[in-house]
Amino acid sequence: MKNALAWLDQRTGYKALVHEALFENVPGGARWRYVWGSTLTFFFSVQVITGLFLWMSYSPSSQTAWESVYFIQHHVWGGWFLRGLHHFVAQAMTVLLVLHLMQVIIDGAYKAPREVNYWFGVLLLLLILALSLTGYLLPWDQNGYWATAVSTNIVGMSPGIGPSLLPLAVGGASYGHLTLTRFFALHAGVIPGLIIVLIVGHVYLFRRHGLTPKQPVTRADEGFWPEQVLRDAVACLAVLLVVVFFVVREHGAPLGAPADPSEQFSAARPEWYFLFLFQLLKYFPGNAEIIGAIVLPTLSLVVLVAIPILGRWKLGHRFNLGFVGVMLFGIALLSWQAVAADRKDAEFQVARVGAARDAARAVELANGGVPITGALSLVRDDAYTQGPRLFSRNCASCHRYDGHDGLGNALPTDSISASDLKGFGSRAWLTGFLNADTILTKRYWGGTEHAEGDMAMYLSDHIPETEQARATRENVVMALSSRATLPSQAALDARDSVRIAAGIQFMRDTKAGCAECHVFQDVGTDSPELTAWGSRQWMIDFVSDPAHPRFFGRDNDRMPSFAKEKSLSDREIALVVDWIRGEWYRPKVATPSPAR
């Protein structure tokens, strides 16, 4: 063994190299404040390793990026942990960068002869932030997509070269395959390559000039090995434990719904360490935006780069300390303001709940297998996801769904002019509808012209007063509700078949029952027709053309004929109807837990 090592050393000189690496002199002895550079180097190597393994399962294209990340997160053995490690180490590195910078500034480690090394450090800082920015897009989820849209458009705002830079960054006029391939090549190739070169230079220059000791030096010098190595290792372990805590708590890293350029995403926010830039933009509205977006960040950067030169003046070091202090305080303040503003923003909170719901639903749909057109095509054809959106856009100007717009946003009560459609067709809904008092509330027809119509009049003339009359009304509710064949009521409909039959009997009565007016099965003459009232097809036909003689005919009160006017496609009408009816795809087996 000894001979073999001697042979190797003679050929490679590795012993001198190891000696050189480990027995660096630490003036004044090992200290905790020197650990930041080592921890950063260590966590960069963690990112290289976890990144390479993620690469083995990742596929950059707009139909496979979200899908492959979903696969890593939910199906690959330990994939959630690997992804979480990569995600949270990236967050930890931004914190470590700030600590490292602070230590360098406070100890004056940027001063001659270490200026060049300081500039290497600033470049490394920027490159690592660039890694965060490019990495955020790669899962191709809503958050990454919209955050990247904003950041690339800020690049496009830069004077002169901006408009040419934008298509170069995006890979074309719009975001897609080439944005992903470009960002991926930058994220996994170009930027890490530059970082490795710069780290080598940074460490070389660091060794060349030696460590900047904390003044005054009172203790004896020590070797880098083992005292400083031990401190570095313990610091790495501490940070790693925090990271693993978050990985386990969050079960990996967040993954939103697949990116959809056509879908408004009100929950879009950058990563927390870019929130200050996001907040800064708010203070420079209109034409002044460029000040917040480009001028101020660039100026700060110029000062940061100039720190070694400024430091030569008499008060330079104090100025530098003050500048970095103010900058960090400003960043902290802006970040806090951004968080506080979002907390108070009810609309943003609703959007976040909606985003989480969509994300979970996308995973549920993808668990059934993703078509080659991508997960977005599953989401776009899903009643559970699209129903509320279509309702909010097309129905909520008059109707409500459980009092809101379908997505959970509150709306002014004076805009209600039609019924609340939550539970439409159910017994509970009909019990309120077939009641002389409640039909005139805004939950039903209170805001419509039908409040003055025959139906409301019939109900006020026929208030059930005897036990028998009340039972008959209940039977009618059950019978009519059973026509809707709601999946959620299938068991109830089967159980109450006798009372439903009695209710149908009454409905068919052309003297005193519903068929006195309404068409029902083979009896009655007037509309709206009740034969398959509330069923899926009946609802689709109704939404398509409520003014059809089968429905309200000339009595129709303001409701648009969505299909006839081509304001909604047949598929869109079916999606919103299925959503109101609670009929959407439900996985046959329980969603596999990501841990498996």
Added chain:
Amino acid sequence: MTDPHQSPPDRRNFVSKAAAVVVGGLVAVVAPVAGLVTFLDPLRRKSDTRGMVRVTSLTSLPDSGEPRKFPVLDTLVDAWNKTENVPVGSVYVQKTGDNAVRVLSAVCPHLGCSVGFNAANKGFYCPCHKSSFSLDGAILDPKSPSPRAMDELIAEVRGDGDVWVKFQSFRKGSPEKIPV
């Protein structure tokens, strides 16, 4: 830079060294282990999960017993993608009796190339390494690089002459036919 001739500060504290090695080793293994676990994921996935698939009907086969090649249409699961009713491979089907068939996988048992049928020689022939097989799939040439005959698949004729096949893969380059 330190002078290589200068001896390092003499602090050979055994406890510090041992602790540095243990803690350093601990933090160093986390990322490689997390990565390796995901890398080993394919080992725990079963590949042979297909049931019987209908490939053709008896009427499409010549009575002479000459093989015809048919695509096998089934559900293709490729990582996250799932596609119904697409070709997942192809098979040779021969009529061996009034209501009997022989189905051979078109995958060469040698190293997995696609085997062709040569009507002139009435035999199968692999273009990659020149394995040749007779009509029933047996090795034709003793010098053939294929270690075994073509893989016959489980097949049955159902109902009105529909040919159903269990489409499987077998280990390549092995004298025995071992499903994978």
